[in-house]
Amino acid sequence: MTAAAAAGALAASPALSKESSMSRLYPTLQAIIAAWHKQDVEGVLVHVTDDIVWRNSSGFAPAIRGKAAMRTALQGMAPVIKTNNWRIFDYAESQDRLFMEGVDEFWLTTGEHVAIPYAGVLEFRGPLVHEWREYFDGRISAAMKAGAPMTDEIKSMLARPVK
């Protein structure tokens, strides 16, 4: 589902609309997702602090530190991704933290279909994200980028409704 469709679904559901109206941080994540769906790197970066720490690998790779390094990383990702369907299944907020559960799903320009279920946390300073941590099994990402088929386990996890 695209971000626009997700927004439409929220508006169509009184319960979700109420939950959305009570969410302070989630709309920023929705804006980031909408920007990344368009591969708009600057549209993503406008929502993060200059000193952001992006721990996007569950601990198997070093953190990406600072907006400039994040820009370099995103600019490296964008050209090899044909389309992406990053989406969030569920979330919760506590003070300046947004917890999320979702899937980073995309198709490479070389044809491989990659879907990485994950959970993560965004920490905000004011309206901007200054810490971003994602947890998943990096071996799944590597295998699918190499062309491994999607497991039944992952398929079942992707079949959840989007927030």
Place this chain on the structure above:
Amino acid sequence: MGRCYGILRQVIEAWQAKDIDRVLSFMDDDIVWHYAAAAMPPVRGKEAARKLLDRFHGDMHGIQWRIFAYAESGDRLFIEGVDDYRTSDGNRVAAPYAGVLEFRGDLIIGWRDYVDLGVVAQQKSGEPLSKQVAGLLDRPQAE
């Protein structure tokens, strides 16, 4: 302390005491437990959960399961923490993870932990904690 987090604190205390029956007492009979979400099939049902806990029990020593942060939304608890323990070989395993627990009443019916089993395998083989893992663990525990 949130309602769901209070229940998880009791689960943690029971597991650190290796009291498997007490851990299971907080699980619904129909629990679906993704102990390594997406990487491994889930265990379904309390009896399957018991077998998994029995298997974990033998190779986990000095368990220091810690939660760094959490948030609740309805019957769902989101957590960020670490499973920190020593294997029977004496190697330290400290796997940073995030998870989601779903409750039916006071019992856990859904549990999904997102963790990198590659990092766990490296640590089990005796590799020291990487700088990036250490960076994820250097945090105070949640109240």
